[in-house]
Amino acid sequence: MRIRFHDARILTMRDNEECFQGEVWVQGDKIEKVICGEWNNDSDEHFDQQIDCMGNLLMPGFKNCHAHGPMTFLRSFADDLPLQEWLNTLVFPAEAKLKSEDIYTLMQLAILEYVKGGITTSFEMYFHPEIIAKACIDMNYRVVLSGTVFGDENSVNRAMDTLRQDYDAFHQCHSLVDYRLGFHSEYSCCKELLKEIAKLSHQKETPVYMHNSETQREVNECMKRHGMTPVQLMNDVGLFEYGGAGHHLLYTDEKDREILREKDIYVVTNPSSNLKLASGIAPIKEYLDCGIKVAIGTDGPASNNSLNFFKEMYLVSNLQKVKYQDAAAIKPMDVLHMATVQGARLLGMSDCDCIEEGKRADMILIDLLKPNMQPMNHLVSNLIYSGSNDNVIMTMIAGKILYANGSYCSEWNPLDIYEKANYIIRRIEYEISS
Amino acid sequence: MRIRFHDARILTMRDNEECFQGEVWVQGDKIEKVICGEWNNDSDEHFDQQIDCMGNLLMPGFKNCHAHGPMTFLRSFADDLPLQEWLNTLVFPAEAKLKSEDIYTLMQLAILEYVKGGITTSFEMYFHPEIIAKACIDMNYRVVLSGTVFGDENSVNRAMDTLRQDYDAFHQCHSLVDYRLGFHSEYSCCKELLKEIAKLSHQKETPVYMHNSETQREVNECMKRHGMTPVQLMNDVGLFEYGGAGHHLLYTDEKDREILREKDIYVVTNPSSNLKLASGIAPIKEYLDCGIKVAIGTDGPASNNSLNFFKEMYLVSNLQKVKYQDAAAIKPMDVLHMATVQGARLLGMSDCDCIEEGKRADMILIDLLKPNMQPMNHLVSNLIYSGSNDNVIMTMIAGKILYANGSYCSEWNPLDIYEKANYIIRRIEYEISS
Numbered sequence: 025m026r027i028r029f030h031d032a033r034i035l036t037m038r039d040n041e042e043c044f045q046g047e048v049w050v051q052g053d054k055i056e057k058v059i060c061g062e063w064n065n066d067s068d069e070h071f072d073q074q075i076d077c078m079g080n081l082l083m084p085g086f087k088n089c090h091a092h093g094p095m096t097f098l099r100s101f102a103d104d105l106p107l108q109e110w111l112n113t114l115v116f117p118a119e120a121k122l123k124s125e126d127i128y129t130l131m132q133l134a135i136l137e138y139v140k141g142g143i144t145t146s147f148e149m150y151f152h153p154e155i156i157a158k159a160c161i162d163m164n165y166r167v168v169l170s171g172t173v174f175g176d177e178n179s180v181n182r183a184m185d186t187l188r189q190d191y192d193a194f195h196q197c198h199s200l201v202d203y204r205l206g207f208h209s210e211y212s213c214c215k216e217l218l219k220e221i222a223k224l225s226h227q228k229e230t231p232v233y234m235h236n237s238e239t240q241r242e243v244n245e246c247m248k249r250h251g252m253t254p255v256q257l258m259n260d261v262g263l264f265e266y267g268g269a270g271h272h273l274l275y276t277d278e279k280d281r282e283i284l285r286e287k288d289i290y291v292v293t294n295p296s297s298n299l300k301l302a303s304g305i306a307p308i309k310e311y312l313d314c315g316i317k318v319a320i321g322t323d324g325p326a327s328n329n330s331l332n333f334f335k336e337m338y339l340v341s342n343l344q345k346v347k348y349q350d351a352a353a354i355k356p357m358d359v360l361h362m363a364t365v366q367g368a369r370l371l372g373m374s375d376c377d378c379i380e381e382g383k384r385a386d387m388i389l390i391d392l393l394k395p396n397m398q399p400m401n402h403l404v405s406n407l408i409y410s411g412s413n414d415n416v417i418m419t420m421i422a423g424k425i426l427y428a429n430g431s432y433c434s435e436w437n438p439l440d441i442y443e444k445a446n447y448i449i450r451r452i453e454y455e456i457s458s
Numbered sequence: 459m460r461i462r463f464h465d466a467r468i469l470t471m472r473d474n475e476e477c478f479q480g481e482v483w484v485q486g487d488k489i490e491k492v493i494c495g496e497w498n499n500d501s502d503e504h505f506d507q508q509i510d511c512m513g514n515l516l517m518p519g520f521k522n523c524h525a526h527g528p529m530t531f532l533r534s535f536a537d538d539l540p541l542q543e544w545l546n547t548l549v550f551p552a553e554a555k556l557k558s559e560d561i562y563t564l565m566q567l568a569i570l571e572y573v574k575g576g577i578t579t580s581f582e583m584y585f586h587p588e589i590i591a592k593a594c595i596d597m598n599y600r601v602v603l604s605g606t607v608f609g610d611e612n613s614v615n616r617a618m619d620t621l622r623q624d625y626d627a628f629h630q631c632h633s634l635v636d637y638r639l640g641f642h643s644e645y646s647c648c649k650e651l652l653k654e655i656a657k658l659s660h661q662k663e664t665p666v667y668m669h670n671s672e673t674q675r676e677v678n679e680c681m682k683r684h685g686m687t688p689v690q691l692m693n694d695v696g697l698f699e700y701g702g703a704g705h706h707l708l709y710t711d712e713k714d715r716e717i718l719r720e721k722d723i724y725v726v727t728n729p730s731s732n733l734k735l736a737s738g739i740a741p742i743k744e745y746l747d748c749g750i751k752v753a754i755g756t757d758g759p760a761s762n763n764s765l766n767f768f769k770e771m772y773l774v775s776n777l778q779k780v781k782y783q784d785a786a787a788i789k790p791m792d793v794l795h796m797a798t799v800q801g802a803r804l805l806g807m808s809d810c811d812c813i814e815e816g817k818r819a820d821m822i823l824i825d826l827l828k829p830n831m832q833p834m835n836h837l838v839s840n841l842i843y844s845g846s847n848d849n850v851i852m853t854m855i856a857g858k859i860l861y862a863n864g865s866y867c868s869e870w871n872p873l874d875i876y877e878k879a880n881y882i883i884r885r886i887e888y889e890i891s892s
Contacts, residue, residue, distance in 0.1 A: 096832070100839035104779075104786040137829035299776040300843070302785040330830045330844035338769070342733040345538075351736040352538040393873065395571035396764045396847075398530070399880040405534035409734070410764035413830075414848030430864060439827065446833040 025072045025423060026051045032077035033392070034058065035403070036379040037084050037364050043403055048082055050385040053199065053422035058381055075418075081390040081403065084378055085144025085419065086333040087367025089292045090271040090321025092150050093134030094127045097449045098326035107239055107301045115326060121452040127152045129444040131159040136438055137331040139165065139427045142416040144386040147233070147292075147321070147371055149206060149271075153190055157201045163436065164424045166386060168371045169194050169203045170233050173221075174212035183207075184220050191228065200422060202372065204268075209235040210246050210254040215261065222262035231372075232263050236270030239303050243275045255280035264289055269370055271321060274298060274306045281314055290317045290370045293362075295339035296330075297323035305347045308340060309354060319367040320359075334411045337363050341408055356408035389418035459506045459857060460485045464497065466511035467826070469837070470813040471518050471798045477837055482516055484819040487633065487856035492815055509852075515824040515837065518812055519578025519853065520767040521801025523726045524705040524755025526584050527568030528561045531883045532760035541673055541735045549760060555886040561586045563878040565593040570872055571765040573599065573861045576850040578820040581667070581726075581755070581805055583640060583705075587624055591635045597870065598858050600820060602805045603628050604640035604667050607651070614651045617641075621658065629664075634856060636806065638702075643669040644680050644688040649695065656696035665806075666697050670704030673737050677709045689714035698723055703804055705755060708732060708740045715748055724751045724804045727796075729773035730764075731757035739781045742774060743788060753801040754793075768845045771797050775842055790842035823852035 030047040036058065049057040049071075095115075102114035127150070138146060148156050149170040160167040171190060173183040187205060194203035205225055207213055213221075225232045237243050237254050246254045255276060258264060264283065269290035276284070284291065293306045311318055320340055322331045337359050344353035368377035376384040392400065396410045407415075419427040426433050464481040470492065483491040483505070529549075536548035561584070572580060582590050583604040594601040605624060607617040621639060628637035639659055641647055647655075659666045671677050671688050680688045689710060692698060698717065703724035710718070718725065727740045745752055754774055756765045771793050778787035802811035810818040826834065830844045841849075853861040860867050 096829075098835075099833065099844060100836040103836070103839050103843065104789065106785045110785070133829055133832060140829060296776070299780045300785065302779040302783050302787075304780060304783075325844070328844070329839070330846070332830065332844070332846060335769075335772070342730070345736040346733045346738060349736050349738075351540045351544070351734065353736075355538065393876065395530075395567055395574060395872065395876075396766065398567060398876045399533065399883050401532075401883060402534040402537070405537050405763070409537065410533060410759070410762070410766070412764070412766060412848065413846050438829065442827065442829075442832045449833050449835060 026056070026070065027423070027425075028071040028074045029077050029082055029389075030063065030074065031079060032082040032389070033079060033403070034379060035081060035083040037361070038378040038380055043081070048379060048387070050420070050423050053385055055379060055381055055383050055385050058379060077389060078393070080392050080417065082379070082387055083390065084364045085386045085388045085421070086142050086363050087319065087371060088138065088143045088146040088322050088331070088333065089269070089319040089367045089370050090294055090323055091134070091146045091148055091331065092324030092326070093146060093148050093331075094130035094150050094156065095324035095326040096130045096133040097126070097445060097452070099329045101449065102326060103300075103329070107303060108241070110301060110327070117456055118452050121455045124152050124155055126448045127155040128159050129441060129448060131156050132163065132441045133445045134325065134331060135159065135163050135165045136432065136436070136441060139419045139421070139432070140416065141332050141334065141413040142388040142419055143331065143333055144388065144419065144421045145368075145371065145373065145376070149233075153194055153203065157194060157198070161198060161200055164200065164421055164426060166200050166421050169201065170206035171204065172206055172208050173217070174208040175217055176214050177216055180214065180217045180220055183217055184224070187221065187224065191224075204233055204372070205230055206233040209242070210257060211242055215250065218258065218261045218263060222265070225263065225266055229266055231266045231268030233268050234258075234270060236273050237275045237280070238272035240275050253277060253280055255283055259283045259287065269319070272298065272303070272306065274304050276307070281310065281316060284311075284316045285314055288317070290319055290366070292319050292321045292370070293340060294321045294323040294336070295343055296335055297327040299339070300327055300329070305343045307347070309344045309348050312354065312358065317366055317370070318362050319370045320362050332413055333363060334413055337408050337411070356404045359408050360404055385420055385423040387420045388416055391415045391417045460490070460504065461857070461859075462505040462508045463511050463516055463823070464508065465513060466516040466823070467513060467837070468492065468813060469515060469517040471795070472812040472814055477515070482813060482821070484854070484857050487819055489813060489815055489817050489819050492813060511823060512827070514826050514851065516813070516821055517824065518798045519820045519822045519855070520576050520797050521753065521805060521807075522572065522577045522580035522756050522765070522767065523703070523753040523801045523804050524728055524757055525568070525580045525582055525765065526758030526760070527580060527582050528564035528584050528590065529758035529760040530564045530567040531560070531879060531886070533763045535883065536760060537734075537763070541737060542675070544735060544761070551890055552886050555889045558586050558589055560882045561589040562593050563875060563882060565590050566597065566875045567879045568759065568765060569593065569597050569599045570866065570870070570875060573853045573855070573866070574850065575766050575768065575847040576822040576853055577765065577767055578822070578853065578855045579802075579805065579807065579810070587628055587637065591628060591632070595632060595634055598634065598855055598860060600634050600855050603635065603637045605638065606640055606642050607655075608642040608646035609651055610648050611650055614648065614654055617651055618654050618658070621655065625658070625662065638667055638806070639664055640667040643676070644691060645676055649684065649691075652692065652695045652697060656699070659697065659700055663700055665700045665702030667702050668692070668704060670707050671709045671714070672706035674709050687711060687714055689717055693717045693721065703753070706732065706737070706740065708738050710741070715744065715750060718745075718750045719748055722751070724753055724800070726753050726755045726804070727774060728755045728757040728770070729777055730769055731761040733773070734761055734763070739777045741781070743778045743782050746788065746792065751800055751804070752796050753804045754796050766847055767797060768847055771842050771845070790838045793842050794838055819854055819857040821854045822850055825849045825851045
């Protein structure tokens with residue numbers, strides 16, 4: 025397929041390039057050409073589809089850098105509880121009843137929501153990576169899978185076998201699927217397991233990802249167990265030698281931040297999840313001020329409860345204003361950069377970070393002709409401060425249009441996915457109660 | 459017009475009524491009939507329109523209890539500044555260049571956004587109430603106008619003349635338009651003016667509304683000027699004898715809260731505006747705990763920047779969780795109650811607070827067949843925690859459908875309104891700079 029988008033405002037997100045009027049051609053799964061201004065269409069070019077963007081905004085899709093997509097089944101199932109109680113009394117018992125085939129449907133439901141809101145890649149930390157990968161490939165959705173192992177002294181070997189096998193099976197396994205080493209968290213892993221994961225990371229020369237310092241309680245308990253913070257412990261056992269990221273990172277001290285900066289570890293911030301679980305507000309401004317890179321995630325729909333990047337971008341910006349009592353704490357462009365370019369780089373997808381010839385064609389079209397985008401005083405402020413999911417009128421991944429003007433591509437059957445997802449949670453409720 | 463909505467899930471918001479399957483008939487601008495279960499359609503009834511809700515949710519529209527709609531022209535114009543600097547260096551100079559005819563277009567733009575997101579009434583505090591009223595009547599939009607006078611010792615008479623004339627002109631002046639006494643704030647009014655407004659309120663036996671205790675600085679300066687907090691000063695001069703509300707009310711002490719509760723003064727909370735201007739997080743949980751009533755507002759699009767009740771409802775709930783480090787700080791149903799029933803009551807519209815026979819037909823239809831609403835574990839949690847503007851698929855005010863399935867009613871011309879709004883702000887920018 026060769027597709028031409030014309031009469032667009034284009035925000036490439038390349039370096040500090042300003043928004044310009046022009047067009048983008050897509051050939052197969054790549055961006056073929058980016059034209060500033062009007063194309064001289066005297067030349068003889070064939071396109072399978074030509075899309076008049078009517079002055080709307082073409083930009084890179086959002087990169088959701090922390091998610092547990094299949095947890096859609098727990099949306100609004102376990103609300104109004106703090107993290108540990110939420111995990112132990114509701115989330116873990118319900119997850120224990122999940123069948124592997126459920127994961128396929130639940131990931132499909134997450135993809136429907138991602139694509140509708142302009143998310144073109146997510147970093148998925150959940151069980152059954154093979155099923156998540158299949159759901160993503162079947163729907164032409166781009167995914168990076170994260171290891172999510174955990175365990176005590178008795179299960180180190182089993183956890184490491186899983187991690188090694190999954191890495192070998194899924195690392196760069198498909199043009200739409202990649203894999204990164206990862207574990208659940210310090211509090212769910214013994215030190216021996218952390219050391220083994222570090223060794224594997226050194227052997228493969230590859231970064232590691234994990235939940236990190238999400239609550240003060242988590243940090244305090246790590247201090248008791250190991251005499252140092254989670255960040256310091258992980259650095260100590262060698263987990264940070266090839267980069268990576270920590271999800272959440274709300275509670276860090278100066279020494280932690282020094283490590284994160286030196287080792288080039290990203291912070292993935294999930295502000296909505298941190299509010300819902302009453303975990304707090306991450307010190308994003310401090311991270312940026314000392315040169316630590318930040319990307320954004322939605323976390324899972326059990327702890328959010330939506331998979332909505334406009335909500336997350338709004339919160340990243342506005343919660344910092346109130347945290348630091350500084351209305352200029354973070355600029356809107358910095359947030360948009362986190363949501364696109366930084367996200368792509370964190371995921372090792374530098375071929376997918378901006379709109380440029382030769383890069384992967386993961387793009388979205390933003391409707392500027394809705395009242396929340398008018399008047400056009402400042403495009404990027406409009407996106408971050410008043411943008412909403414329903415401004416997304418087209419989502420393309422790997423050159424294929426998956427969503428346009430309120431409808432999904434014809435191969436998808438959302439009503440069937442909803443019905444199956446409802447059946448799964450009703451079955452699990454029944455099994456838990458009986 | 460007689461319209462039948464059938465096959466709906468109905469959330470009436472009446473007392474503690476559960477959601478049920480059924481239908482609602484509308485005749486003229488009122489709700490004619492609410493039917494639980496299936497209607498025996500053997501009887502001979504004529505409808506001008508029959509709408510199959512396909513199991514989607516019919517509920518009362520949202521009541522936006524604090525807004526400055528015409529400030530749409532300043533959306534994304536003055537971001538990243540604290541309240542006083544924002545007002546003095548950017549907002550006031552731009553407002554000084556507004557022509558009265560501009561207000562008509564700018565209010566139309568706000569109405570486009572309100573209606574699209576399910577807001578069916580707003581409480582508008584801005585200059586030129588006659589023009590706002592005209593824009594609302596022309597678009598069949600329901601509005602309550604608020605007085606917005608201010609002034610020092612030299613302008614008490616002029617301000618009081620305006621307030622008296624506007625009250626007489628607009629109070630209950632039209633089925634779609636009402637008016638309430640109001641003034642800008644303590645910090646923009648001398649004590650003499652406050653006393654005169656209180657006298658007028660006693661004479662008319664009517665409540666008074668104002669910005670109140672939005673920042674700590676405002677409270678501190680009032681303490682210096684008058685030796686008491688704004689709430690105590692207003693109570694002292696008799697402004698609270700017939701109820702009313704304070705907009706924002708972020709910084710209150712125990713004595714303030716005692717006054718608010720005793721005098722039945724509502725708090726109108728505007729969480730998004732408070733974040734943007736780095737004002738803080740209002741103590742909503744404490745208000746509810748001590749029996750003070752709370753409603754919700756968007757504030758103006760210069761300080762928000764969108765007019766999106768889903769964002770406000772989400773923030774009312776989730777900011778309290780993090781403020782009190784309590785994931786159960788406020789229940790989703792309490793927030794929905796603020797957004798509908800409490801809002802209507804604050805505005806003196808008890809004939810518009812829920813879906814019931816004889817009440818005004820201001821209703822919205824929420825699309826439950828979008829991925830952010832699936833699975834259906836808890837309807838109200840889905841609305842508050844994962845709901846979004848684009849779940850609104852129909853907005854009816856006074857029995858007229860103004861928005862349905864992504865399109866406005868045919869008499870409206872959004873593109874023309876956008877063009878005019880852009881022209882206004884470009885003209886003002888030019889005038890300021892030259």
